[in-house]
Amino acid sequence: MSFPLLTATAALPAIGAVATAAVPAARRTAAKWLALAFSLGTLVLAGIALARFEPGGDRFQLTESHAWIKDFGVRYELGVDGIGVALMALTALLIPFVILAGWHDADDLETKSSRWRPTQGFFALILMVEAMVILSFEATDVFLFYILFEAMLIPMYFLIGGFGDRAHSGSDENAAAQRSYAAVKFLLYNLAGGLIMLAAVIGLYVVAGSFSLSEIAEARANGSLSMSTSTERWLFLGFFFAFAVKAPLWPLHTWLPNAMGEATSPIAVLLTAVVDKVGTFAMLRFCLQLFPEASKWATPVILVLALISIIYGALLAVGQRDIKRLIAYASISHFGFIVLGIFAMTSQGQSGATLYMVNHGLSTAALMLVAGFLITRRGSRLIADYGGVQKVAPVLAGTFLIGGLATLSLPGLAPFVSEFLVLVGAFAAYPAVGIVATVGIVLAALYVLVLYQRTMTGPVKAEVQGMTDLKVRELVVVVPLIALLLFLGVYPKPLTDIVNPAVQHTMSDVQKKDPQPEVEAAK
Numbered sequence: 001m002s003f004p005l006l007t008a009t010a011a012l013p014a015i016g017a018v019a020t021a022a023v024p025a026a027r028r029t030a031a032k033w034l035a036l037a038f039s040l041g042t043l044v045l046a047g048i049a050l051a052r053f054e055p056g057g058d059r060f061q062l063t064e065s066h067a068w069i070k071d072f073g074v075r076y077e078l079g080v081d082g083i084g085v086a087l088m089a090l091t092a093l094l095i096p097f098v099i100l101a102g103w104h105d106a107d108d109l110e111t112k113s114s115r116w117r118p119t120q121g122f123f124a125l126i127l128m129v130e131a132m133v134i135l136s137f138e139a140t141d142v143f144l145f146y147i148l149f150e151a152m153l154i155p156m157y158f159l160i161g162g163f164g165d166r167a168h169s170g171s172d173e174n175a176a177a178q179r180s181y182a183a184v185k186f187l188l189y190n191l192a193g194g195l196i197m198l199a200a201v202i203g204l205y206v207v208a209g210s211f212s213l214s215e216i217a218e219a220r221a222n223g224s225l226s227m228s229t230s231t232e233r234w235l236f237l238g239f240f241f242a243f244a245v246k247a248p249l250w251p252l253h254t255w256l257p258n259a260m261g262e263a264t265s266p267i268a269v270l271l272t273a274v275v276d277k278v279g280t281f282a283m284l285r286f287c288l289q290l291f292p293e294a295s296k297w298a299t300p301v302i303l304v305l306a307l308i309s310i311i312y313g314a315l316l317a318v319g320q321r322d323i324k325r326l327i328a329y330a331s332i333s334h335f336g337f338i339v340l341g342i343f344a345m346t347s348q349g350q351s352g353a354t355l356y357m358v359n360h361g362l363s364t365a366a367l368m369l370v371a372g373f374l375i376t377r378r379g380s381r382l383i384a385d386y387g388g389v390q391k392v393a394p395v396l397a398g399t400f401l402i403g404g405l406a407t408l409s410l411p412g413l414a415p416f417v418s419e420f421l422v423l424v425g426a427f428a429a430y431p432a433v434g435i436v437a438t439v440g441i442v443l444a445a446l447y448v449l450v451l452y453q454r455t456m457t458g459p460v461k462a463e464v465q466g467m468t469d470l471k472v473r474e475l476v477v478v479v480p481l482i483a484l485l486l487f488l489g490v491y492p493k494p495l496t497d498i499v500n501p502a503v504q505h506t507m508s509d510v511q512k513k514d515p516q517p518e519v520e521a522a523k
Contacts, residue, residue, distance in 0.1 A: 005052070006062050006078040006138045009045040009088065013038055013095070014131035021117075021124035028119035032103060035123035039096045042130065046092035053085045055498050059505050060140060060214070061085075068144070073210055077141040082502035083354050084137045086495060087281055090361050091137070091274050095130045097477045099123060101369045102266035106163055122163050125155040129270060136278050142286065143211040146201050149242070149278065150194045156267075156275060157187045164262045165324070165381070182255075182262035189255040193245035200238025204290065207231060216290060229293065236294030240287055240302075246279030249339055250309040253332050260328035261381070265372020268324060272331045272368075273361035280338045280357055284350070284506055288342075292510040295343070302343045303426075303433050309336030311436070314443035318450070322381045323371050326451060327364065330407060333440055334360050340437060341422035345512045349425025350503045355495060356418035359406075359488060363415050366481040367403030370396065373474050374455070377467050383451065388460030393469040397456045399478045404452055406485045408444040414488035428515045 016038025023031040053061055060079030068076045080088060106122035132152040139145040161183030164175075201211075207227050208216045219225035227235075245252045256276075260268040288295050313333030320326035334356070341353030374389065374396060375381055390397035402413075409419040419441070427434030470478065488495060507513070 004064050005045065005049050006064055006080065009042060009049055009092070010131050010135040010138065012042045012045060012131075013127040013134070016042075017124040017127035017131065020127060021120050023117075023120050025117045025120070028107075028117070031117075031120045031123060032099070035127055036096060036099050038127060039092075039099055039130065042134070043092040043096060046089045046134070049080070050085055050089045050498075053080065053082070053498065055082060055501050059502070063140075068141075072143075073205070073212075074143045075141050075212060076144060077212055077214075078135075078138040079140045080138055081285075081505065082498040082500070083281065083284055084502075086354065086358055086498055087277055088134050088137045090277075090358050091130060091133050094269065094273055094361060094365055095126065097365060097369065097481065098126060098266045098270050100473060101269075101372060101477045102126075102264060103473060105264045105266065118163070122159070125159050125163075126267075126270065128155045129159070129275065133274055133278060137281060140213045141211050142201055142204060142213065142290075145282070145286070146194075146197060149197070149246075149282070150191070152275060152278075153187055153190050153194075156271065157183050159267045159270070160186055160259055160263045163264060163267065165264050165375075178258075179262045182258035185255045186259040189245055189252065193242035193252070196238050197242035200235045200242075203231070203235050203238070207235070213285075213289065232291050233294040233297060236287060236291035236298065239291070240283065240298070243279040243282045243287065244305075244339075246276060246282075247335050247339060248276065248279070248332060249305055249335065250312055250332070251305075253309065253313075256332060257325045257328040260331070261322060261325045265324070265368050265375065268328075268372075269365045269368050272328070273364045276331075276335070277357050277361065280335065280342065280353070283339070283342050284354070288506050289509045295510055296345070296512075299343050299345060303340060303430060306336045306340040306343065307433060307436050309333060309339070310440040311336075311443070314440050314447065317447040318443060320447075321383055323375065323383055323451070323455070324368070324381055326383075326447060327368055327371065327407075330444065330447065331360070331364060333444065334364075334407075337419060337422050337437070337440065340426055340433070344422070344426040344429050344433075345507070345510060346425035346429050346515070347500070347503050347507055348421045348428065350506060351496060351499055352418050352421025352423075352425055354499045354503065355492065356415065356422060358495060359414040359418045359485075362481055362484050362488075363403060363406035363413070366478060366485065367400070367407050369477055369481075370400045370403055373470060374400065378463060383454050386455035386461065386464060387458045388456070389464055389467060390456040391460050392464060392467050395469045395475075396467075399470065399482060400456065401452055402482050402485070403478075404448040406489075408448045409441065412486070412489045414485045414492065416489060417492045 020035045063079040066076045068074045106118040136148040164179035248256045317329035338353045338356045341349040406413040409415040
């Protein structure tokens, strides 16, 4: 029996979560280093999985399959395609940076009580989220995926509500109420989506007699799967609704600005750069693969929702006074681009959407983490409380600028490639949609450059005068992310080689081919 690499990659952070939580209360520094060590070990395993993945090989590789709940046909089935392995690697890459960036985030919660160990709990919850997200990218059994899809909400709820941002201008009681509100709203929205998905999962089993993606695909191929058009569309809507909440897609997005605003910056990165990617990933893996006809049927409406997300998110980002909420609304706009690429139903669009998931994770992590370092120094999230930072902390300002330029998809940085492919793919199939979507690019330049101008340039405010520049730990967090943004912006081929074969499989599932350009005959 071969080594279960995928199981090990997900199990290691879960074991690390238990080990970190068990560290004695007085050894909080040891707990931090232990959590970091487990996250680095997970990164190594994810790197091995990425190295062993063969882009030209089978669709799902490194597969594992074991009986789990025999009476209901539930199996523990794992496997990764190019999209899954890329997102698994992204998750494993970002978690060590999240841990390092949040190194002191729970310190101010420490008490003399031996029962309350916030530092251990904080890092244990991060590792638990990592384990569930990685396993969700690997799951090829629909029921197993659903369990993980819902279970990851619990540690995220406690990370937002119990370890939230304390950079508030109001009273501590008001800040606690805001954190509680954001955490409950996050949980209720996602639970509502999950409950509707559960009904669809049960309906799928009734129709297909299996939860296994491979078995359902085989039944569809040999004609033994009997699913009426109306049934397929209802099931699609049940799955898509849950994924649109997680994504987040307008109008199901309103929980995200609250959650990102009230979470600490590392947890905001964990949420939008890691957890939310499960929603867009699931659209590719489950919606398009299980319900190809319904996916094409719903495409016009979904494209409209994606366009609204792009423009609406960008417009609200322009008007924000809170740094973190600005980045949150920018992410809503970016997720609109991802959904647009997926449902453009072209290979360029879907390749761009997958690259966008990875590159958005890197760019948002870079921008949000530097913003977190800035907020920690000043103690405020309000843009108006800053000014002239580049004169007293030039390295901080410079890294903030690069993260912002990546967010607006500047050529030469990784997100540009993704956004370009999405727009090319969308324009090829739906020219009007592609034209409208480009407005999001203009608005992105506006909110990013205005944010930088108001916080980093101009006269140095008195409260900013004594601000220190980035320290070694903070540079260790930011510099690798910037290096990756530059590398993938100039040379995205290693990532596209992994992703493109999986995209072709998805295009085959929905029986779509790229539109051919119209060429006038020579006279």
